[in-house]
Amino acid sequence: MQAPTYERDFYADDFILDPAPYYAEMRALGPVIWLPQQNAYAVARHAEVVEVLQRVKTFISGRGISVSEDVNKLLVGSTVNSDGDAHRRSRSITATPLMPKNIEPLEDYIRLAAQSLADRLVEKQEFDGVSEFAQILPYSIVIDLIGLNDSGRENMLKWAAATFDLMDGHNARSKKAFEDLVELRAYLDKYGQAKYLKEGGLARRIFDLAPENGFTEEEAAQLMRDYIAPSLDTTIAATGYIPYFFAHNPQQWEYLQNNPELVPNAVEEIVRLVSPIRSFARYINEDTSLSGVDLPDGGRIMVVYGAANRDERVFENPDKFDITRKVRKHVGFGFGVHTCMGLHLARREMVNLIEAMRTRVKCWHIAGETERAMNNSIHAFGKLPVRVEPL
Numbered sequence: 039m040q041a042p043t044y045e046r047d048f049y050a051d052d053f054i055l056d057p058a059p060y061y062a063e064m065r066a067l068g069p070v071i072w073l074p075q076q077n078a079y080a081v082a083r084h085a086e087v088v089e090v091l092q093r094v095k096t097f098i099s100g101r102g103i104s105v106s107e108d109v110n111k112l113l114v115g116s117t118v119n120s121d122g123d124a125h126r127r128s129r130s131i132t133a134t135p136l137m138p139k140n141i142e143p144l145e146d147y148i149r150l151a152a153q154s155l156a157d158r159l160v161e162k163q164e165f166d167g168v169s170e171f172a173q174i175l176p177y178s179i180v181i182d183l184i185g186l187n188d189s190g191r192e193n194m195l196k197w198a199a200a201t202f203d204l205m206d207g208h209n210a211r212s213k214k215a216f217e218d219l220v221e222l223r224a225y226l227d228k229y230g231q232a233k234y235l236k237e238g239g240l241a242r243r244i245f246d247l248a249p250e251n252g253f254t255e256e257e258a259a260q261l262m263r264d265y266i267a268p269s270l271d272t273t274i275a276a277t278g279y280i281p282y283f284f285a286h287n288p289q290q291w292e293y294l295q296n297n298p299e300l301v302p303n304a305v306e307e308i309v310r311l312v313s314p315i316r317s318f319a320r321y322i323n324e325d326t327s328l329s330g331v332d333l334p335d336g337g338r339i340m341v342v343y344g345a346a347n348r349d350e351r352v353f354e355n356p357d358k359f360d361i362t363r364k365v366r367k368h369v370g371f372g373f374g375v376h377t378c379m380g381l382h383l384a385r386r387e388m389v390n391l392i393e394a395m396r397t398r399v400k401c402w403h404i405a406g407e408t409e410r411a412m413n414n415s416i417h418a419f420g421k422l423p424v425r426v427e428p429l
């Protein structure tokens with residue numbers, strides 16, 4: 039069977055501005071669809087997304103996870119763009135410092151940072167939900183806990199955004215990202231040495247673990263990408279939706295105030311609905327079929343996490359924000375061997391932030407015009423004027 043064609047450009051502005059209706063069209067069209075604009079197949083339903091992520095020998099990451107071959111040439115070799123032994127080797131180094139037992143000692147830092155941010159914002163009452171709220175914790179964690187050299191501080195957000203903008207490979211956002219990422223490589227070449235990293239930080243641990251696993255210092259420096267690019271925009275995108283969802287669902291905020299044990303579930307529900315990473319792709323490594331659709335060796339297939347997370351076959355009333363729903367099956371952090379290695383850290387950041395606001399804020403309001411962050415892969419606000427009423 040041939041895949042039905044979906045003509046829209048996944049990376050066009052209108053798609054980025056409000057992807058949910060397009061995700062619904064993609065799911066409705068079939069289990070596997072063909073996107074001529076991306077020259078790639080796509081899966082948008084939950085079952086096929088999970089299947090593609092599970093069949094790691096057929097749908098591989100080691101030839102890059104972009105739909106653009108130019109971009110893939112640049113990415114291949116990093117943890118997320120690798121398979122099998124190479125993937126296990128680099129993941130064993132960078133994932134270890136992010137395991138729950140290793141981030142537990144950071145809990146106090148994260149909690150205090152969240153509380154002092156909440157104090158400041160509740161005092162102000164009006165603030166920007168992105169630059170003054172969502173960006174603060176992920177950013178200070180990269181600099182302080184991961185312990186990168188301060189000289190990249192002002193560029194870190196630009197580099198993180200560029201990594202995700204790159205994915206399309208052809209539009210203007212993507213072309214600009216190529217230039218920004220040359221700078222990131224130069225920064226890592228220079229400052230990605232143990233002597234420039236903060237003592238006791240997570241990045242420094244890469245250099246302790248790397249030699250035992252047969253990595254050179256230069257390779258270890260490039261592994262630090264695992265902590266920069268994927269950790270910032272993703273967490274910022276999800277956190278930026280905290281004010282938005284609770285301003286639009288005041289009864290859910292009220293419910294959370296009396297049921298604090300639901301805070302971790304609220305975080306998962308936010309990640310499900312936002313799906314900060316809209317999609318990554320896989321390379322089709324052999325002729326195969328998926329849900330009856332023939333797929334050719336050498337093709338590309340996009341895995342649309344954002345669409346799968348709103349699949350009505352799995353989530354009842356999927357567009358509704360509901361902090362009590364059973365949300366365990368969401369794929370906002372991916373699925374299978376490439377599941378997000380930073381998810382424990384991201385969850386700790388968001389749980390602590392919601393908890394700090396829960397005990398200080400009576401209700402949330404959106405206080406002006408909101409703006410999207412125009413990024414090819416990340417779904418996020420760029421501007422979100424917020425007003426809170428203190429408890």
Ligand code: HEM
Pocket residue numbers: 099103117118119129136264265268269270272273276309313314315318343369370371372373375376377378379380381383384
């Ligand atoms: C809400 C926040 C986050 C979201 C939604 C998110 C989402 C994801 C997703 C969907 C994947 C799967 C990629 C694939 O299937 O190819 C992934 C992988 C990854 N994430 Fe996250 N992420 C978040 C936070 C973080 C943080 C804080 C870090 C680092 C400190 C991080 C580091 C990584 C890395 C290194 C991978 C690649 C893992 C591998 O290939 O084995 N992420 N993330």
